[in-house]
Amino acid sequence: MLTIKDLTVKVSNKTILENFNLEIKEGEIHALMGKNGAGKSTISKIILRDEAYTITKGTITYKNQDLLKMNTTEVARLGFYLASQNPIEIDGITNAELIRCALHEQGKKELNILELNNKLKKYCEKLDIPTSFIHRSINYNMSGGEKKKMELLYIWMLEPKFIILDELDSGLDVDSLKLVANSLLEYHKQFKPSLLIITHQPNLLNSLKPHKVHILENQEITQTGDFSLAQKIFENGFSRASLMINGGKNE
Amino acid sequence: MNKLIIASESIIVENEDILIEEITKDVNLYLKGKVNCGIKKINKKGTINVYLEKESDSLIEFFLKLENNQNKIYFHNEEKTKLNVHFSATFSGENHLEIKNELKHSNIKNDLKIRLVEKEGTINVLAVGDIKEKTKEINYLEDIKALTTNNERIKIMPDLLVKSKEVIANHNTTISDISKKELFYLKSKGLSEAKATEMIKKGFLKGILKNKELGGEENES
Numbered sequence: 001m002l003t004i005k006d007l008t009v010k011v012s013n014k015t016i017l018e019n020f021n022l023e024i025k026e027g028e029i030h031a032l033m034g035k036n037g038a039g040k041s042t043i044s045k046i047i048l049r050d051e052a053y054t055i056t057k058g059t060i061t062y063k064n065q066d067l068l069k070m071n072t073t074e075v076a077r078l079g080f081y082l083a084s085q086n087p088i089e090i091d092g093i094t095n096a097e098l099i100r101c102a103l104h105e106q107g108k109k110e111l112n113i114l115e116l117n118n119k120l121k122k123y124c125e126k127l128d129i130p131t132s133f134i135h136r137s138i139n140y141n142m143s144g145g146e147k148k149k150m151e152l153l154y155i156w157m158l159e160p161k162f163i164i165l166d167e168l169d170s171g172l173d174v175d176s177l178k179l180v181a182n183s184l185l186e187y188h189k190q191f192k193p194s195l196l197i198i199t200h201q202p203n204l205l206n207s208l209k210p211h212k213v214h215i216l217e218n219q220e221i222t223q224t225g226d227f228s229l230a231q232k233i234f235e236n237g238f239s240r241a242s243l244m245i246n247g248g249k250n251e
Numbered sequence: 252m253n254k255l256i257i258a259s260e261s262i263i264v265e266n267e268d269i270l271i272e273e274i275t276k277d278v279n280l281y282l283k284g285k286v287n288c289g290i291k292k293i294n295k296k297g298t299i300n301v302y303l304e305k306e307s308d309s310l311i312e313f314f315l316k317l318e319n320n321q322n323k324i325y326f327h328n329e330e331k332t333k334l335n336v337h338f339s340a341t342f343s344g345e346n347h348l349e350i351k352n353e354l355k356h357s358n359i360k361n362d363l364k365i366r367l368v369e370k371e372g373t374i375n376v377l378a379v380g381d382i383k384e385k386t387k388e389i390n391y392l393e394d395i396k397a398l399t400t401n402n403e404r405i406k407i408m409p410d411l412l413v414k415s416k417e418v419i420a421n422h423n424t425t426i427s428d429i430s431k432k433e434l435f436y437l438k439s440k441g442l443s444e445a446k447a448t449e450m451i452k453k454g455f456l457k458g459i460l461k462n463k464e465l466g467g468e469e470n471e472s
Contacts (some may be wrong), residue, residue, distance in 0.1 A: 048439050052431070072438040082439050088432050092454025092466075098440060101450065106441040137458065138436075158440065 007058030018219040027192040034216035040198045044164045048082045079161030083151035090138040123156045144171030164196045169204040181207035202234040282309045289465040298323040305329040312337040314465045319344035330356040338365045339456040343372035351379040357387040364459045368452045369399040379410045389418040396425045
């Protein structure tokens with residue numbers, strides 16, 4: 001279980017999160033929603049221990065381990081995976097090289113080149129990714145949608161236990177969105193990871209049906225509810241008054 | 252692809268892909284037609300002159316490990332030529348590199364990319380683009396990028412001299428530390444800081460190379 005308690009975070013002396021609380025049990029799917037600039041993506045980077053953020057108060061624990069005492073590598077090796085909003089391009093390192101290296105560094109089952117290639121090809125076909133992308137530089141010259149599908153390929157290859165999807169659904173066309181949602185559902189069914197979905201769109205949530213939906217506002221979670229809360233936001237926007245009338249619950 | 256060790260003063264390559272394993276002394280390299288040339292090792296102290304014959308379209312790629320090197324690499328284009336130079340190298344010790352394009356003829360497109368990665372050393376790079384009078388339709392681009400942990404160890408001096416009016420000449424130099432965003436991305440996949448750094452450096456050098464076989468490993472020079 002991931003537990004975030006009373007977390008206060010600063011960047012360049014500016015407080016961007018204050019007394020933030022969140023609890024995600026094993027295998028649960030949670031959605032984090034909020035207006036642009038509310039700090040949703042910040043949460044994902046803090047969990048993955050991005051050094052750009054300074055924690056001034058609070059705790060983050062996962063299975064009774066203190067994540068604040070760990071660095072990014074150690075958190076990733078616990079089984080965390082961040083599918084970022086804008087996956088960066090790194091020229092000169094191929095996807096196959098990175099995946100092979102990541103599997104090795106995470107101490108997972110070693111695959112020889114042929115086995116790795118076959119596994120990559122299998123998932124490329126499933127995700128409708130050209131197999132030539134396997135040997136292309138990381139996200140290099142790929143469209144926004146292609147980059148998002150590559151993140152999903154990494155998930156299938158690295159088999160994480162806790163996945164944070166930071167607006168994975170943005171930039172995807174209708175068909176790709178359906179494919180990504182189905183693939184995530186299949187992954188969840190097979191591996192039972194915890195999922196934290198950061199999104200503005202209804203589509204992914206309609207398919208994945210989160211156990212809990214949280215609204216991030218003014219640097220803290222102001223409302224938590226079930227999937228119906230997300231549906232109300234899609235219908236009415238983030239107006240608090242509207243949510244209260246429609247039965248959103250403060251926690 | 253032919254693999255060569257060059258110990259002679261001159262070599263002529265015509266419409267061929269070649270991989271030069273080693274250049275052991277000063278050399279004049281004459282390229283004719285469409286040539287793809289990879290170079291894995293050069294002599295520690297010496298001059299390479301590359302002559303591009305009329306209407307040639309060539310690619311020269313270097314993938315080197317410079318260690319106390321002092322080298323001059325001069326490019327000479329005839330009329331209606333196109334030359335891509337990709338120069339990737341790590342450097343340690345004290346190094347001096349002079350790269351010079353002297354353009355006396357018209358209708359030339361030269362694209363020079365240099366990527367350098369520091370390994371506890373210093374380097375001085377002098378990049379000279381000398382575009383002579385009365386030349387026309389010249390498109391000349393120098394793009395130099397270096398990764399270093401200490402900016403005092405690297406000095407890049409552009410020297411663009413343009414005497415013609417019908418020229419586009421560009422020089423771009425970037426000296427930087429490893430991108431924190433790239434490091435975070437790789438570490439978030441479970442790579443250690445050391446492994447992530449190593450991969451980024453390798454990728455930085457390999458990124459500009461067309462011949463991936465050349466970028467397989469760093470080569471002694």
